[in-house]
Every structure is written in C-alpha cells, then in structure tokens.
Amino acid sequence: MTKIVDVGTRLVHIEPETLRTDAAQTFVRQETILVTVRTDDGLSGTGYSYTIGTGGSSVLALIRDHLAATVLGEDARNVEAVWARMLAATRATAFGVLTSLALAAVDTALWDLRCLRAGEPLWRLAGGAHPSLPVYDTEGGWLHLTQEELVENTTAAQRAGLRGAKLKVGKPTAVEDAERLAAVREAVGPRFELMVDANQSLTGAEAIRRARTFEPLDIAWFEEPLPAEDVAGHVRLARATTVPVAVGESMYSAGHFAEYLSAGAAGIVQADVARVGGITPWLKIAHAAEAFNVKVAPHFLMELHTSLACAVPAGMYVEHIPQLGAITHSALHIEDGHVIPPEAPGLGIEWDEDAVEGRRAA
Structure with missing residues (x-):
C-alpha cells in the first residue's frame, strides 16, 4: 500500500549568508516550511517552500489546518490527483501566494516520495x-x-x-x-x-x-x-x-x-x-x-x-x-x-536534522 498516514510540518528560520537588497526590499530571513509525508509502506518524503521575512507561520497554518487532513488516506503515487484535491480544498484562497506556497510544500514532498519509490533522481x-x-x-x-x-x-x-x-x-x-x-x-x-x-x-x-x-x-x-x-x-x-x-x-x-x-x-x-x-x-x-x-x-x-x-x-x-x-x-x-543535477533518488537534498531542529521556530 502507499496510503498517506501522516503529514508532519516544521517552520525553520534561515538567516541569509550576506546582505541582500533590491529595488523593493531587503532580504531579512528565509522562513522555510518543511513538510514530511509518510505512507503506510514505511516510506517518507520531505518537501519545502519558503517566504522572505514574513508569512511562514500562515503557510504552516494552512497546511496544518486544511491540507494535511485533505491528503490523509490518499494514494501518494497519484500525485496529480492529490494536487487537484488540495487545490479544490483551498479554492476559496486560490490562486494566491500563501495557498501556492502551502501546496508546493506538500507537492514537493510527494515528488520526493515518488522518486524514492522509483529509485530515480528527480531530474x-x-x-x-x-x-x-x-x-x-x-x-x-x-x-x-x-x-x-x-x-x-x-x-x-x-x-x-x-x-x-x-x-x-x-x-x-x-x-x-x-x-x-x-x-x-x-x-x-x-x-x-x-x-x-x-x-x-x-x-x-x-x-x-x-x-x-x-x-x-x-x-x-x-x-x-x-x-x-x-x-x-x-x-x-x-x-x-x-x-x-x-x-x-x-x-x-x-x-x-x-x-x-x-x-x-x-x-x-x-x-x-x-x-x-x-x-x-x-x-x-x-x-x-x-x-x-x-x-x-x-x-x-x-x-x-x-x-x-x-x-x-x-x-x-x-x-x-x-x-x-x-x-x-x-x-x-x-x-x-x-x-x-543530483543522481541520488529523490529530490537530491540531504537534510541536516540537527541543524533543522536548531533553527526551528516556536
């Protein structure tokens, strides 16, 4: 089976490595939304999205309060169907940046799972x-x-x-x-x-x-x-x-x-x-x-x-x-x-769990 049994969420703050300015703003920090999707066959995939400076907690809330329940029980292999289901569940706020960021965090986790299950790199x-x-x-x-x-x-x-x-x-x-x-x-x-x-x-x-x-x-x-x-x-x-x-x-x-x-x-x-x-x-x-x-x-x-x-x-x-x-x-x-591009199966991103936890927002 490949049924989704858990959707875990974390918000992680990352400071920029150098001062970043443009004609519209200064890059204060990257609020990174991490989502880990687990299935009943023991696999898990992790995806993410981001905001610059503000809004990360709002994206996290949308996932926790709405999207997680929407995808639980769905077949993780059916990525298009799950994405369409999430869009339908958030139609009142789509299309817009917060909803897109929330959809992306879950969708990239599903693609990580898809690639891991196939034993192939994303590219x-x-x-x-x-x-x-x-x-x-x-x-x-x-x-x-x-x-x-x-x-x-x-x-x-x-x-x-x-x-x-x-x-x-x-x-x-x-x-x-x-x-x-x-x-x-x-x-x-x-x-x-x-x-x-x-x-x-x-x-x-x-x-x-x-x-x-x-x-x-x-x-x-x-x-x-x-x-x-x-x-x-x-x-x-x-x-x-x-x-x-x-x-x-x-x-x-x-x-x-x-x-x-x-x-x-x-x-x-x-x-x-x-x-x-x-x-x-x-x-x-x-x-x-x-x-x-x-x-x-x-x-x-x-x-x-x-x-x-x-x-x-x-x-x-x-x-x-x-x-x-x-x-x-x-x-x-x-x-x-x-x-x-990375040849390792999945998204090709190796997360440092200790560093993630150390930068996790309350």
Missing part, C-alpha cells in the same frame, strides 16, 4: 532532458553594493567559471544604473552574460527608457521590470526593446504564465516551484514555455531548480544564490560553470 524522473546546465551568479549583484564591489564580485564569478551574473537595477536615476552596468561590462568583456533585475520597481515608461540604455551593453535579460499584474505593460516593453523580458517569480499559477506567453509578454520564463504550487504545476509551465519556444531560467531555489531545469527541454540557466547550506549536508555539484 531524470521528471524528464531527463539535460545532464547539466550553465550557472549564473546573483549573490554578488545586490543593489546596495558600490560600483567597485559589483565589478569585484562579477569578475570573481567569472574567474570561478560561472557563465554569467545578474545585477540589481532600480537606482533613482537611469544614469546610475547604466554607469554601474557599463563598468561591469567593461571589466568582464563581451563573452560573459549579464542579466539585470528591477524587482517590479518601474513604471512602463521608465522600463522602456532604461531598457534602451541596456541594449548597447548586450544584456541577456531584463527581469521583473514591472509589477507582475501589468501584463499589458510587459507587452509594450517587449515590443519596444531588443532585451528579452524575463518574468515569473511573482506569478502563482499556470494560467498567469499562459496569459503572458500568449500575449508575447515573456521572453524568458522564471517560474519558482514554491510560488506556483509545486513541481506538478511547474512542469506544466515549463512545457507550455517550450510550446511557445521560450526558455526557462527558474527563480531562486537552486537546490530544487537544478533538477527541474535539467528535466525539461526548455531549461536554460540555474541561478546561484546559496539558500539551504545551513540546514543540509548536500551541496550543488558545479563543473566548468555548469551545475550537474
């Missing part, structure tokens, strides 16, 4: 499209850093063999952003990819203006230039610039991605498995992007997205932001600027 069971993918760095590009620090951090990433770096934009004036980017481009040369991220901070008109200053610098993509609900603004921007427009980290359903793709508003899809409700909907989004001939470069969660991006044909890049080092024994395997 292969979910598709097995790429044995590795290039990695780009975000950790050295935060908005509070000086121009000199940006140059130093980006050249260090280049020397380390990474294939690109993302820099935060959204300074008070376009000139400031352009000067910082130009200094970095001069330092790394034309063959190193540079991406920029405005974290939804700009108006449509200002995004078009700044995109034009980015074009001579051969920027790989312009990420989250506008609020995610402004689909029409993204359409106008995409038509006005040669810089690909990247969106996705603040979108919480497959339907929202479909709206962007069908409107031509997304040049690169950055679906975040935690924020879209788990691996089950993430794969749908990735395959929809493939159908529109659009690449996928997931947001954050590199410990999960390495396997998922390598699973699908549209996989393009993996973002490097250290996230789970404080509570895991496992680490990403990077060679020659490419990340190699």
